[in-house]
Amino acid sequence: MNQKIRAREVRVVGDFVEEGNQVMATDKAIKLAQANELDLVEISPNASPPVCKIIDYAKFKYEQKKKQKEIKANAAKTVLKEIRFGPNTDDHDFNFKLKHAINFLKEGAKVKAYVHFVGRSIVFKERGEMLLLKFAQALEEYGAVEQLPKMEGKRMHIFIAPKSAKK
Numbered sequence: 001m002n003q004k005i006r007a008r009e010v011r012v013v014g015d016f017v018e019e020g021n022q023v024m025a026t027d028k029a030i031k032l033a034q035a036n037e038l039d040l041v042e043i044s045p046n047a048s049p050p051v052c053k054i055i056d057y058a059k060f061k062y063e064q065k066k067k068q069k070e071i072k073a074n075a076a077k078t079v080l081k082e083i084r085f086g087p088n089t090d091d092h093d094f095n096f097k098l099k100h101a102i103n104f105l106k107e108g109a110k111v112k113a114y115v116h117f118v119g120r121s122i123v124f125k126e127r128g129e130m131l132l133l134k135f136a137q138a139l140e141e142y143g144a145v146e147q148l149p150k151m152e153g154k155r156m157h158i159f160i161a162p163k164s165a166k167k
Helices: 026-035 057-074 091-107 119-138
Strands: 009-013 021-025 039-044 051-055 080-085 110-116 143-152 155-162
Touching: 009 026, 009 039, 021 026, 026 039, 026 051, 039 057, 051 057, 080 091, 080 119, 091 110, 091 119, 091 155, 110 119, 119 143, 119 155
Parallel strands: 009 051, 080 110
Antiparallel strands: 009 021, 039 051, 110 155, 143 155
């Protein structure tokens, strides 16, 4: 910006240049910018010669910050929904939770389904794994398995991500 530009010659673009863009000495470009009460800002320093623009620098920074906020606000936020099972979950409860999982996946949220083993039920790890695999198979149409059943402490969990809406 202004005096911090090291190049001898710069290509000046903007509203205050007669031909749209023009190569001129850096000090001449700075004087032109100051005559219009604006700043000379280096846009593309790697070009030959470097490209500069005559603009209000404070306004330029404000616009950049505003664009960044907008991009951040529009970024997709991933939501994680949890569904808990026991190793002896019956068909009715399974189907009830399956419907909830389908709704979560349709809304675009990830689903973490887990089997919680309490007390001596830890002996039935195979039942828990079978339950989670059956759950993943039932959700195959709506989501893709991100991580296969994995045991962590007293819980065995599986992650299912929604399938993309692009069809």
